[in-house]
Amino acid sequence: MEIALIGNPNTGKTTLFNNLTDSYATVGNWPGVTVNPKAGRLKGTATDLIDLPGVYALTPLTKDEEVVTLYLLDHCPDLILNVTNAGQLKRNLLLTLEVREFGQPMILDLNMMDEAAQQGQHFDLAALSQALGCPVVTTNARTRRGLAQLQAQLQAHPQPLAPLKLTYPPQVEQALQQATQALTNDYHVPAPLARWLSLQYMNQNQVVRRAAAFRNLQPLLEQRATYDAQHFEEQIFNTRLAFIEKILAHGQQAPATRAATTVSHRFDQLLTGPWLGLPCFILIFWLIFKLAFDWVGTPLSDGLDALLSGPVAANVNHWLTLLGALPPLRSLVVNGLLAGVGGVLVFLPQIITLFACIAILEDSGYMARAALVMDRLMQIIGLNGKAFIPLLIGFGCNVTGIMAARTVEQPQARLVTTLLTPFMSCSARLPVYSLIVAAFFPHHQAAVVLSIYFLGIGIALLAAKGYQWYFHTTESAALIIELPNYHRPRWDIIWHSTWDKSKGFLHKAGTVIFAGTVLIWALTSFGPTGFVTDPTQSFAAGLGKLSAPCFAPLGFDHWQIITALFTGILAKEVITASMMVMFHATNQTVLIGALSNYLTPGAAYALLAFILLYAPCFATLGTIKQETGSTKWMLWSLVSSLAIAYLVAGLINLGSHWL
Amino acid sequence: MIVFTNLLIIALIVGYAGWQLTKTFKRAKKGKCAACAYDCVLKKAAASRSDSAKI
Amino acid sequence: MIINALITLHHFDQLEKPVATRLHSLGLTEGSTILLLQRYPFHGPVIIESNHQRIALRYRIFSILTQPPRGKFHGNRTDW
Structure with missing residues (x-):
């Protein structure tokens, strides 16, 4: 059996999903957390529960919303759990009606009952259930209230329900009946589905319209112009709204309190105040980096590094020698795997701190505010503030950021957002930043890393301006975004989200970082003459030295750094692993010492900027190709970011000579 | 014997790394990150949207 | 228009179709009364409240929805 969760964005579907299933999915307090079904x-x-992206209506405006309509048509779930925000039941019911018209068994869940109660709203559940013709339950997913009853309901065999039949204005009804009849007679579509399809077709549902064109459903295609000319979609909307107002008038008492007096609003006056909004945004990120680099992350990872490079490395080496391992194997394990993979793993504390902070931002409801605060800036470059959310998600991982770009309404804005996301500094780049700032800017670590993140945002904004010029877009990307109430972060959710992302990092350590390390070890240990003990005779050195002249204007022309940059395209963490291996560094301190001999602070900053911008990793390139559906854009992303990185790093290096 | 065991272990490590590398390429082609283990049938349905609606 | 003023929305037909659709699904329709909560400098977004939910809108949308009845509107508003 298959049960689908359908509901408006930010109604707590994913929280419910996590409570009802044994699996874990990312939760966030902003519209668009779930862009893929889970x-x-x-x-x-043995029942499957499917968590679908939040939608306001089955008529999709964004790419993630299309998924829901497609899913309904394709999978026809055995039971639909329609999750609504009880505090905003009126508008949530618009979707409920569409789903009830579809006719599959459905349970209506009034979630977030606490918010409704705070607003002084009460519902007559029996009347609601009767009017909609489906069972109604109430829950509060965040506090797990009502979940036991809901679970019992879900496990019971779903009762077949007759599709809800609203009475539309005579014109619409007549057209509906004609179309339904023609579809049932000539195309053998079951009558209830035929009615729903016709209705959705009239309502300008693009997915249904595409499907109808694909199946060549003439009765609908012929009437398209008539439907649109008579504004059937408006009549349909008005009928639905009137129906909802009628059924809610029974049970709901008009609330007297205003949201403006709530705690959320007071928070907002500070965090999104007209003048304080942007400074607050910068301050929040400064605090995050302060935590990751000065207060929590770095001290912990220094400890880990001391342990790994000291006792652990010595013991491993000792035992390997005792067991009769020959120098090449010892070199592979100690100088390759332990230095490389271990060298990246010791940054786990910083990465966990960053993930935890992002999780708190996501769960608290700040994300939507960041979109709001950035909107005026984004307007200048022809995007809207909502496009900023995928960019922020990109701070965790560019791949998920690009996926989140599906929530952007306009196709062109979506493409631009996708192309901008790689400029966002993902967590994989943290380890190498951490090394470089420790070597060159030991007293301003957080500030320097913060400046790199904002350099990424700045470059992205400039690039967006370029795309705007290229596409000749005029300002049209209109911002409309809900500002959900702030939640007090729930620690288990924060922990789950942090652990889930950190697990990803550990998984990468065992796969792609491991592979990259072995590759770079092989390149460093072998040369044209076979196994070499002097790394300057190796393939890695050859590759680095060959391309060194190109990098001279940027201020770094050492073969180790250049070859490390090449390996970074596998995954950005590999840059760190490669440097550890090629500099023959047993621990961070050695590498930091080596680096500070080779570079000037100006060149080091240029290197930071270059690493930030130079090329998306393989996974990101693949995602760009998949989401834009074109190899051309993927290649463009690679070439353009290389050019931009070269230019920016060159300018920084040049500038540092003048200072 | 010792040389053989050594070579075998090196070959195993390098072989695993090579296998992981090819896997990374393959995953990247599909637009997936090495960190994201979640595989989803519905994503494919969304990708081949034009011919998916069953009517 | 002043903060905390109650405003009635009109002119949904002057908006682009997707924008009007999205506003409709957020429960904002012709004749809805909203509360103006906050506005940003340089014609930045506007925060309104309706039915216990806070929604941020582009200034342009807001100004279309709240313009005086047709005929009296002169395009460039300066009273923000």
Whole structure:
């Protein structure tokens, strides 16, 4: 059996999903957390639960919203759990009606009952259930109230329900009946589905319209112009709204309190104040880097590094010698794997801190505010503030950032957002930043890293301006975004999200970083003459030295650094691993010492900027190709970011000579 | 014997690394990150959107 | 227009179709009354409240929805 969770954005579907299943999915307090459907097993049963992206209506405006309509048509789930925000039931019911018209068994869940109660709203559940013709339950997913009853309901065999039949204005009804009849007679579509399809077709549902064109459903295609000319979609909307107002008038008492007096609003006056909004945004990120680099992350990872490079490395070496391992194997394990993979793993504390901070931002509801605060700036470059959310998500991982760009409405803005995301400094770049700032800017670590992140944002904004000029877009990307109430972060959610992302990092350590390390070890240990003990005779040195002249204007022309940059395209963490291996560094301190001999602070900053911008990793390139559906854009992303990185790093290096 | 065991272990490590490298290429082609283990049928449905609606 | 003023929305037909659709699905329709909560300098976004939810809008959308009845509107508003 398959149960689908359908509901408006930010109604707590994913929180519910996590509570009802054994699996874990990312939760956030901003519209658009779930851009992909996620499947899980309902606890203690063989039933699949599908978490779908939040939609306001089955008529999709964005790419993630299309998924829901497609899913309904394709999968026809056995039971639909329609999750609504009880505090905003009126507008949530618009979607409910569409789903009820579809006719699959459905349970209506009024979630977030606490918010409704705070607003002084009460519902007559029996009347609601009767009017909509489906069971109604109430829950509060965040505090797990009502979940036991809901679970029992979900496990019971779903009762077949007759599709809801609203009475539309005579014109619409007549057209509906004609179309339904023609579809049932000539195309053998079951009558209830035919009615729903016709209705959605009239309502300008692009997915249904494409499907109808694909299946050549003439009765609908012929009437398209008539439907649109008579504004059927408006009549349909008005009928639905009137129906909702009627059924809510029974049960709901008009609330008297205003949201403006809530705690959320007071928070907002500070965090999104007209003048304080941007400074607050910068301050929040400064605090995050302060935590990651000065207060928590670095001290912990220094400890880990001391442990790994000291006792652990010595012991491993000792035992390997005892067991009769020959120098090449010892070199591979100690100088390759332990130095490289271990050298990246010791940055886990910094990365966990960053992930935890992002998780707190996501869970608290700040993301939507960041979009709002940035909107005026984004307007200048022809995007809207909402496009800023994918960019922020890109701070965790560019791949997920690009996926999140699906929530951007306009196709062109979506493409631009996708192309900008790689300029966002993902967590994989943190280890190498950490090394470089420790070597050159030991007293301003957080500030320097913060400046690199904002350099990324700045370059992205400039690039967006370029795209705007190229595409000749005029200002049209209109911002409309809900500002959800702030939540007090729930620690288990923060922990889950942080652990989930950190697990990803550990997984990478065992796969792509491991592979990259072995590759670079092989390149460093072998040369044209075979196994070499002097790394300057190796393939890695040859590759680095060959391309060194190109990098001379940027201020760094040492073969180790250049070859490390090449390996970074596998995954950005590999840059760190490669440097550890090629500099023959047993621990961070050695590498930091080596680096500070080779570079000037200006060149080091140029290197930071270059690493920030130079090329998306393989996974990101693949995602760009998949999401834009074109190899051309993928290649463009690679070439343009290389050019931009070269230019910016060159300018920084040049500038540092003048200072 | 010792040389053989040594070579075998090196070959195993390098072989695993090579296998992981090819896997990375393959995953990247599909637009997935090495960190994201989640595989989803519905994503494919969304990708081949034009011919998916079953009517 | 002043902060904390109650404003009635009109002229949904002057908006682009997707924008109007999205506003509709957020429960904002012709004749809805909203509360103006906050506005940003340089014609930045506007925060409004309706039915216990806070929504941020581009200034342009807001100004279309709140312009005086047709005929009296002169395009460039300076009273923000």
